[in-house]
Amino acid sequence: MEPHEILCRLSEETGELAREINHRFGPKKKKSTEDVGDVSSEIGDIIFTLVCLSNSLGIDMNDSWTKAMDKCYGRDKDRYEKKEESA
Numbered sequence: 506m507e508p509h510e511i512l513c514r515l516s517e518e519t520g521e522l523a524r525e526i527n528h529r530f531g532p533k534k535k536k537s538t539e540d541v542g543d544v545s546s547e548i549g550d551i552i553f554t555l556v557c558l559s560n561s562l563g564i565d566m567n568d569s570w571t572k573a574m575d576k577c578y579g580r581d582k583d584r585y586e587k588k589e590e591s592a
Contacts, residue, residue, distance in 0.1 A: 511558045518554050522547040 506514075525542040528535045535541070559566050 506557070506561065508558060508561050511554060511561055515551065515554045515558065518547065518550045522551060 521542075522544065525544050525547055527533050528542065529544070556566060559569065
């Protein structure tokens with residue numbers, strides 16, 4: 506598959522996740538005839554599609570993940586208030 510085809514697939518998978526989130530937490534509830542979706546499965550589909558995209562572009566996902574985490578732990582370390590741990 507070409508990268509643009511995989512990106513279209515990613516958009517489709519993201520839409521499926523958005524639909525499930527909206528049904529559970531948003532104003533648009535599912536019809537009684539519709540099956541209950543699995544948010545975890547939809548997230549898994551997105552991760553798989555991202556891995557396919559990175560592979561098609563020759564991107565090392567381990568390196569990408571490390572860079573993203575370094576950025577979050579560095580730049581954003583003081584962005585959010587830390588929660589107190591309960592005893």
